[in-house]
Amino acid sequence: MFGTTYPIIQAPMAGGTTTPALVAAVSNAGALGSLGAAYMTPAQIRDTVAEIRRLTDRPFAVNLFAGGHDSPHDVDPTAMLAILARHHEALGLQRPTMPAWPADRFPEQFEAVLEARPAIFSFTFGLPAEAIRRARDAGIRTVGTATTVDEAQRLEAAGIDAVVAQGSEAGGHRGTFAGPFENAMIGTMALVPQVVDAVSVPVIASGGIMDGRGIVAARALGAAAVQMGTAFLGCDEAGVAEAHRTALEAGHEDAATVTRAFSGRPARGLVNDFMRDVHAAEKAGPVTLPFAVHGALTGPMRRQASRVGDIERMSLWSGQGVRMFRRMPAAELVRRLVEESATVAAGLG
């Protein structure tokens, strides 16, 4: 699939996690590396893709957020600013202020991806029909993210080459783009076979897959490949705060909670003080802002917390399989996943 040796995809995690070193090491090991480029400028996309190409001649994917960016409108940030003020103080930062509403970067980012011509363009949060068509015309394979059968069918109708079926176990952002996310928390065990039955394109299983057991289970359910995020956070090459990795090593499955606290969109991570404060305030009504602006509001706190290793104020993205987290170089992880899969499959024969 996609010209890789193994049907294993390193998930595109945005925000600096998927360094060129990680993407290239994964692809060089025979799996598919993915650059999470959602927070990058067009120039950064161009430069980072060039850097990956210096490190590997194998296929890799570039991923963008394709949807969910609200246009500027009046919001009331009072509650969020009050919560943030306490956490800014704990970090020694100045009082938070409401940022300017960021523009939707997808159109210009997508042009940069088209020019960079990665083997695969993958995306989440939406169904960019025009971008799918243009990528295909340029010889770039397209992969979209679905959290329900309906979303998978919509992606197929738009001409997608493969669908990621993102189960509720997955860490990081929920990819839901049609309907309320609460209805789209379908476990991988149930989601994958139902998507496989409903579409004719290859299905990539994601959510809760951490080792060879999960890979073989996904194949049994009919998936053509797996996509793994949390597992690749343990790779030396990943751009992850050391404190985040230490938290994952101590993490439990029932602490990996879905929250809007950090970005305004539902995403799964290990619960911490900032999440608890936002969730407590949410009991009285919504407090987070639209995704388009919320991330800019919490950015100073998240960046400073990552710099100083304060796990109570950074986003500790994690899937529910966190007890299976382990640290090693990317090439070693891919090698072990392949070996484990062969052993598990042989035991089922």
Add this chain to the structure above:
Amino acid sequence: MFGTTYPIIQAPMAGGTTTPALVAAVSNAGALGSLGAAYMTPAQIRDTVAEIRRLTDRPFAVNLFAGGHDSPHDVDPTAMLAILARHHEALGLQRPTMPAWPADRFPEQFEAVLEARPAIFSFTFGLPAEAIRRARDAGIRTVGTATTVDEAQRLEAAGIDAVVAQGSEAGGHRGTFAGPFENAMIGTMALVPQVVDAVSVPVIASGGIMDGRGIVAARALGAAAVQMGTAFLGCDEAGVAEAHRTALEAGHEDAATVTRAFSGRPARGLVNDFMRDVHAAEKAGPVTLPFAVHGALTGPMRRQASRVGDIERMSLWSGQGVRMFRRMPAAELVRRLVEESATVAAGLG
């Protein structure tokens, strides 16, 4: 495992679903039938077990609710009575009234199970340490239900023979007994391997498993057996309202919602008008009553709705794998599950 030919357990669904004909047909086909006896009197348990024994000499399980029964205390049923009044009217029933607080039946039910001596005593909602000990002393194998790694470890410490790892996909009641249920919505793909790694007793996977693909996936994750509920609702022998089966045939994964509306405890079923009314009211605060009394309050509505086939007012328990639902006799379902599993496993070799 447990003396059955196949590592497949028909889940114990209480409330008349697991008829003697179903339990016996499943056990006679080489899987393990389970009687959901949680709503039965001791005499009913005795008589029903005797009836099952007339139909099979194979092992079967008897299941009880072992925990979560609050003692009588003041509650305010105003909001629930107002919601119920509308649905009673739609069914032509008299206005609802607050029932007497039912006693905890577990102690006397358990004595009846001990006397009936099924091969297996399984339970959910708790950790009845004394009952586990007495069952083992009587030569009855014990199976408890866990929704987190912590719960599985507690069951093992109490001397359990096997643990059901109930993933978030599962239909019907959540078995959570330690900690808030919201934290214990772990998908089967993530829950099973983490429980397997944490305990040394056999692990039974449940949640989202509907056909041979799910069975082989569960085995790949390290499960010794699977437990399936929704799949067995399609058996001719199951005591299920015809309207419920028709709803399952038309059901979608994103409509199988967790609700407290019917019993006061979180349980997964297809969304309908009654659930929507309760959920709308819950936006202003909790409206359901403790499990011990809530089921008695909604009982007249549920029973009348089942009698007349009104799917908007009955509990349409369903897991998230509902699009894979199919109708056939129990012996045929077990035969197909075994054949499908062999085919899927062979394809992975």
